[in-house]
Structures are given as structure tokens and as C-alpha cells.
Amino acid sequence: MQGAPHIGHMRSAVVFDQLRRWLTYRGLRVTLVRNTTDVDDKILTKSVEEEREWWAHAYHYERVFTRAYEAMNVLPPTYEPRATGHITEMIALIGRLIEAGHAYAADDGSGDVYFDVRSWADYGALTHQSVDDMADAADADPRGKRDVRDFALWKGHKEGEPDTASWGAPWGRGRPGWHIECSAMSTKYLGAEFDIHGGGLDLRFPHHENEMAQSNAAGDAFARIWMHSGLLNVGGDKMSKSLGNSVFAHDLLEAFPAAVLRYFLSTAHYRSTLEFSPQLIEKQRTAYDKLAGFVARAREVLGAEAPAAPEAAVGYDSRVADVPDEFAVAMDEDLSIPRALSVVFSTVRDGSKLVAAAKVGGLGDADRAQLVQLLAQVELMLDILGVNPTDPAWAGQADGASATEGSGDDDPVRAALDSLVDLVAHQRLDAKAVKDFATADALRDRLREAGVLIEDTPDGYRYDLARD
16 A cells, blocks of 8 residues: 555445355455555655654554545455465465576576576466567566566565565565465465456556466466456546646545435446536436435335345345346356446436425325335345445445535535525425426426526436526
């Protein structure tokens, strides 16, 4: 952990948390390992810049990441190993690669050990590249390499580096390369072959390519499936450190409710590029508010008859309802969450009609039973997506701030306006649900007279202030 998490880290974490929740719902036992790199070149460099011991620097940012994951309602991993706790396994894995003829110790006395990419015919299989077309591996001094594309498995200790960041090994004192860390920790807890390896698309090459090559070359089948979450664009450009346009999690969590951020990160297919802007988050905030509003109003109508909320942390064995078939099909087909969300909104529309009818003239026993079922389905689907508004994870979290034009981080006037418009908007939606269009139009006209322009969208409503 070299620095603070950005929105890309959060997107990847949310994607694989949703996969985990869905597999759990499907009745599978899920073991999730989240590796922690707590020693590497960047940690050593940045710890000096921030005037910390390298191990304190790594631990500091490990805790920052953990707090961000918790804020986003990402379930804790089954195991969270640190690289420094698995040096023995890494040395053993490197030894296997040397013995198999796929790695070599540099003959320049540096103590470096490299993976010989040309010794492994399948190198490049994950990213469908030829070795000759690849860029040089820039993770170690090339003088000791047989090929500039060979990557470091072990880095000999260098003058000026802290002695505490080195360990004894048959090739000389040093520390592991980044790629070998992940292979050793994965197989330690999941075995030589496991089902899914995940991460952001930016890790596909060279990191995941190198993981797969060194693991397979050592005789481990490694991952059966590789999944990569897409990148983010900020202002039309790919988010990157070089462009200086990184959007950090702590800034977003100060500006928006965490539940809304998580919902926003779920609105594009996990493999696609996600466009980011505060305005886009605000648009999705309206959609999420519609879902949360239905849950609150349905629970109010049902009172003591409302179903118990599902709990992902303890599994879904005691669930009140099953998800609709269309939702299950969408999730089973490569985790198509945008399609799954359309099923959630369809179910909410059906439930909103019953809520509106209850407020007008009450519900019979059959309709109340149907509302219980629909509410249970909505909450279950939202819980699988990690955005159930009744989840205790969101309790006590700040509501964030509106990021629309003209609003500040602590604008109580805008917050009050949002609340009042939301109240009238839901009254209007309830009226439309029972085809009382006269009331719906009257409410819209009252808002317009007050200078509020409301617009219906497939995901609910949005509003703006009339301008002269």
C-alpha cells in the first residue's frame, strides 16, 4: 500500500464484492483472498518522502484502504495476507522456477533473480501478445537480464535501502518482486488451482500476465477464470497519475453518501469504461433515492408485517423471497448489473402501485401479501448489489453534499430544498401509479410555480431551478 485509494480501487472492490454476494446467494461457499503488498520499490521511495519507516507507511495506507472499503460496504475478505508474512513461500516458489529452468540468478553479483520469459512458450497468452511486441520490463536494472523483457522475481539488497526491507535467500539478501508476491500468497490460501482471479484492467499487463506465467511455469494450474473491471474516464480522459486527474475515495466520501457512490459504480457493466463526474453521480443519486424511497414507504405501509432485511454477511439461507428470474439471468450472464438494476426498478414500479393504493384506500390481505413479497425481492436484490438502504452498514454515515452547480459542501438551504422536492416528487409518483394524473399534474404545476422544474426519467425524477 503506497498511497490513498482512488475511485478506481473502489470500483474494483465493489465489482468483486457484488460477485461474491451473488455467488453466496447461489449457494456457493466463497473464499475471498485480498493480498496486501506491504513492501516494494514505491513504498520504499514514498515512505522517505512522507518521512515514515517503510513498514509504518505501508500499514498506514493499508488502514486507509480498509476504512474506505468499509465505508463502501465491501465485505471483509476471508483472508488478507501481507507480503512480508510470506517471504518463505516466495523463496520456495522462486526455487521451483529456477529448478524448472524458467528463472535464473543474475551473474553480475547483484543478487537479482529474473523470470526467463523466452523459456515459457505461453508467455503472453493472457493478453494475446508476442514477446517481441512487448515493452521492456522496467522493474529492475536490465544489466543482469538475459532479455530486457525478463521480470524480477527477487531484488538484491542495494546500498541506501533499509536493512529491514531485506531477507536472506539462496541468491543473496534482498526482497521479492511484486509479481511473485501475489502468486505465492494466492496459492498459499487457495491452492495450486482456484476458480477466479480478479482485479482492475490496468493490472492485466504486465502484472497478471506475469503472475500467470510464473505460476504455470512452476507447475501450478493457478486461476481458471480471469476477471478485470474496467477503467474510469474523468473529463473524457482516462484517470491516471500522469495526467494528475485521480479522484480519491476520501474526497468523494466527504461529498456524497457512500451508498450513492456504490450505486453509481454499479451503473455500468463491470468490464466497460465508466465515465465519472460529480454531475453523473448526482443523476444516479436521484435514481437511488427512488429505490430508497420505495423501501421506506413500503415498510411504513406494512409496519410489523414488513419482512426482515437480508444480511449478506451471514448469507442468504433465511431469505424471505427469491430474486426474480430476470434478475438471476442478468447476474449469471457475466454479472450484467445494469440489466439487473432494470429488474429492480420494474419490481419497484409494481410495488409503488400497491403503496399508492394503500394510502388512498388501504390494501386487502392478498395485496398486502404481494407487497411483502415485492419489498422482500427489492431489498434482496439491492443487498446482493450492496446498496440496500436498510443495511446497517449505512447507519450513521454522513449524507455527503450535493455536487450540483451552485451548491456548497455545507449548504443547508440546498439540503432542505432537496428534501422538500423529494417529498412532493414521491407524492406525484404515487399519484401517477394509481393513474390519478390530475393530482400528479397539479403537484408538478405547484413545483413550477415555486421555481422548480421536475423531469421524469426511466430511473425516477430529476429537478432543476428555473432560470430567468
